Amino acid sequence: MTMTILDLHGGFxxxxxxxxxxxxxxxxxxxGVEMLQAWPSDEIRRDLDLAAALGLNTIRYFARWDHLEPRLGSLDQRMVGRIAEFAGWCGERGLLAHPCLFVGFMSGGHFWPQGMAGRNPFSDPFLIERGAALxxxxxxxxxxHADHLLALDLGNEPSAIDAAAxxxxxxxxxxxxxxxATAKAALPGLLVCVxxxxxxxxxxxxxxxxxxADCDFLSMHGYPVPGWHPIPFDGMADPLAGDLLPAYTACARAFGPVLVQEFGTIIGNxxxxxxxxxxxxxxxxxxAGAxxxxxxxxxxxxxxxxxxAKGGFEQRLGLLDAQGRPRPGTEPFWERLRTWSxxxxxxxxxxGEVAIYWPASRDRRDPVTDVGNTSEALGQRLLSCWHALRTxxxxxxxxxHDQTxxxxxxxxxxxxxxxxxxxRLVAWVRQGGRLLWHGIDHATVGEDMEALLVARPIDHRLPQPVELPTxxxxxxxxxxxxxxxxxxxPGPAEVLARDPRGIPLAALSANGAGRILWSPALLDAAGAEPCNRLALAAWYREALARLI
Incomplete structure (x- = not known):
């Protein structure tokens, strides 16, 4: 048996x-989502023939939990068998199968077995046991079919399910x-992700x-739809749109190998x-390491x-058109398929040439570690920073934060x-690190932050609109x-800019063998405004030149 494995670099x-x-x-x-019950076997096999003929090598497919277990407590073995049958059809055509279970959410719809109402699949002991049985x-x-499996996917976008939150x-x-653990015990060597x-x-x-942490690799999904992201952009031709999925991928790659498991343009016209x-x-x-x-x-x-019936956009997002031809506009994917595969x-x-810091606390769930960060705000500023650096x-x-x-x-x-x-950041800077810091949170400034910034607070002032020249x-x-x-x-720092009240807006200090350049303002929040993007990129170029 020759199963798919991951190498030390995160590649398959x-x-x-x-x-x-x-x-x-x-x-x-x-x-569509009725596949397991409808089971149009001829259509499926024709589509797999076409996928293989066009050079694709992997197919991710899905099983709704309510089809596999219509009533909690009893699996439909015929439906479970169809997951394996599909994998066999993939293997016959030289395709790798990537089955996805626990499809409780799909394309804007929610699908659960009878008896799930009001219960949480991630915390209810009975539902956890039913999940493990499945x-x-x-x-x-x-x-x-182990020889022609890529991996088992435990669920489609469970982050979209309120029960997970x-x-x-x-x-x-x-x-x-x-x-x-259950999957690997039943099929040793099987790769697993979510x-x-x-x-x-x-x-x-x-x-x-x-x-x-127990998964073999991570996944990332992303599409160029402005309302699906915390930072605005103006369509697919906006360079920011093309930087978002790479930024998300880089974040995942910092924690493990990452497969861009879903992407596409949504509109195919x-x-x-x-x-x-x-x-x-x-x-x-x-x-970014995908x-x-x-x-x-x-x-x-x-x-x-x-x-x-409520989401007509699904009718125009296929990689192939109705005649089975590659859709115009998808040429970059096919070109890279031939090269990368x-x-x-x-x-x-x-x-990289510049690193973006990933902090210890990113949400407000734990009152012991909560320092005021939220994933939404951090994510928006990270995306703004990423795009400005790329620009x-x-x-x-x-x-x-927890790695060297x-x-x-x-x-x-x-x-x-x-x-x-x-x-830890003080020690890193003093050993020669170069740090650019935007946004000084007054509630976190004590002796260690003062030692990091080589500056001390003297007053809490009202925030006012400022302009940082570039x-x-x-x-x-x-x-x-x-x-x-x-x-x-600012003490001995070189003050690079002040606001109209004379408050330091940007300052550069030596700190041991290293240097730090700080601003009290959340400059990356400005990147949410399209009119600021080029100026923010220029600020990064100028600030990093001073640090380096």
């Missing part, structure tokens, strides 16, 4: 050779650990990367703009059942830190942590 390997999954997600166009049954049925990361981590989206970065939805977005997105994700790419989805969905080397480990010509990476910080300039786009974290025009900003402008005595 099969039969001793590197393997890059380049494929698509799949529902049959005729029935995972075991599916893994056992997949044993004959209410259960919280401790419960989801325990659930994940139980399901992974199919999550950008809410791992920009939302407190119960599925941080740390809750998936604007080929020129599709090409612009795909080129920037695909190359950016690959540079180990594979699966389009959403192979076919347009023509079914009119729920949830498609033939690469003999593993995906590149991210090798300025830098290749950014993510640096975790890289020998790169480090940017903190407004994350508050506790005293232990500040103490070669590309001023960065206009009115955002401060907790709506307080902390006036700092």
């Amino acid at each position: 390997r099969r039969k001793g050779a590197s393997f890059v999954p380049m494929g698509a997600n799949y529902w049959p166009g005729s029935c 995972v075991q049954a599916v893994a056992e049925h997949l044993r004959p 209410s259960a919280g990361p401790v419960a989801t981590a325990a659930w994940c650990s139980r399901m992974v 199919g999550n989206d950008q809410n791992q970065v920009v939302g407190d939805r119960g599925w941080p990367f740390t809750a998936q 604007g080929p020129e703009r599709m090409r612009v977005w795909l080129e920037r997105t695909l190359d950016g994700c690959r540079a 180990n594979g790419f699966l389009w959403w989805c192979l076919r347009d969905i023509t079914a009119r059942c729920h949830p498609y 033939a690469l003999p080397c593993p995906p590149p480990l991210p090798c 300025a010509g830098y290749a950014p990476v993510i640096a975790r 910080l890289p020998d790169l300039p480090l940017v903190n786009p407004g994350a508050a830190v506790g005293i232990d974290e500040a103490r 070669a590309a025009g001023p960065v206009r900003c009115a955002a401060y942590p907790r709506q307080v402008c902390l006036e700092m005595d």
Whole structure:
């Protein structure tokens, strides 16, 4: 038995050779989410024939929990068998199968077995046992097809399920650990993941990367729809749109190997703009360390059942058109399929020029560790920072607070830190680190923060709109942590800019063998305004030149 494995660099390997999954997600166009019950076997096999003929190598497909277990307590073995049958059809055509279980959420619809009302699948003991029973049954049925499995996906976007948010990361981590262990006991060597989206970065939805520590790799989903992200952009041709999925991917890559498991343009009728977005997105994700790419989805969905009756956009997002031809505008994907799937080397480990800091606390769930950060606000500023650095010509990476910080300039786009974290940053800077810090949270400034900034607070001032001059025009900003402008005595620092009241707006200090450049304002919040983006990029270029 030759199963898919991961190498030390986070890339997939099969039969001793590197393997890059380049494929698509799949529902049959005729029935969509009703696949397991409708089971249009001829249509499925024709679509798999076409996928293989076009050079795709991986298919992610789905099983609704309510189809596998219509009433809690009794699995429908016929439906479970169809998951394995689909995997067998993939193997016959040289495709890798990537089955996804626990599809409680899909395309705007929610699907649960009878008896689930008011119960939480991630914390209810009985539902956890039913989940483990389902995972075991599916893994056992997949044993004959182990040679042509990519991995088992435990669920489609569980971060979109309110139950995960209410259960919280401790419960989801325990659930994940139980399901992974169950799957691997039933089918040793099986790779396992959870199919999550950008809410791992920009939302407190119960599925941080740390809750998936027992998974073999992480996933990332993302699409160029402004309302689905915490920072505005103006369509696919906006460069910011093409930087978002790479930024999310880089965040995941800081915690483990990452598969871009779902992506696509959603609208399939604007080929020129599709090409612009795909080129920037695909190359950016690959540079961020992505180990594979699966389009959403192979076919347009023509079914009119729920949830498609209320979501007509699913009818025009297939990688292929109604005649089975690659949709115009998708050429960048096909070009990279031919190149990347033939690469003999593993995906590149991210090798950046500037690091963005990932803090210890990113939500307000634990009163002991809560320093005021929220995933939504941190995520927005991280995306703004990432895009500004890319625009300025830098290749950014993510640096975790709990790992050795890289020998790169480090940017903190407004994350508050506790005293232990500040103490570690002081030691790093004094040993030669270069730190750019935006947003000084008055509630966290004590001796350690003063030692880090080489400055001390002297007053709490009202926040006022300010303009930080750059070669590309001023960065206009009115955002401060907790709506307080902390006036700092800069001491020996070189003050680079002051606000109209004379309060230091940017200052550069030596600190041991290192340097720190700080601003009390949340400058990265300004990047949410399109008019500020070029100026913010210029600020980064100028500030980093001073630090380096």
